[in-house]
Every structure is written in C-alpha cells, then in structure tokens.
Amino acid sequence: MGDVQTLRTAGEDLVVLSRRDYEALLARAGDPTSEETMTCRIVAENQGRTALPAEVMDRILDGENRIKVMMTTASSPRRRLRA
DSSP: OOOOOEEEEEEEEEOOOOOOOOOOOOTTOOOHHHHHHHHHHHHHHTTTTOSSOHHHHHHHHHOOOOOHHHHHTOHHHHHHOOO
C-alpha cells in the first residue's frame, strides 16, 4: 500500500488512501467492479511481459505436470545450475 494519511477529527479518525489503494482494498473485499478494475490495471502495467516463456505455459496448459515442465525447461534455474 502507498502512503496513507490519518486525519484526526473531533469524532473519529479518517483514513485517506490513493484511488489505487482504495480499489485494491475493495477488490480484496470481493467487490466485482473493483476486482475488474484491478485486473485491467495489472494487465495494462504488464502488457507484453509474461511470467513464464510461452513454451512452458503451452506445455502446462496442455496438461503436463507443472513441476516436470519447470524441471526440464531450459529457463529453469535448477537446469542452469546442472549445466
């Protein structure tokens, strides 16, 4: 979470959040509109990047065992250590 401000008033403390943190909080609470907003924001921020190479994702999506795929792929840290 980013910077959060607390404002003290006579009756109660008020918390000021950024719009991004507010949307994330609502998404975590299960608000469907906020979940969609956060998903779109994450996709936009990571456009063109993938966590795993396409060949690895394809093998996993085709039903291969995830652990075996990761152990045998050339980009696997363990495989690089064995070389």
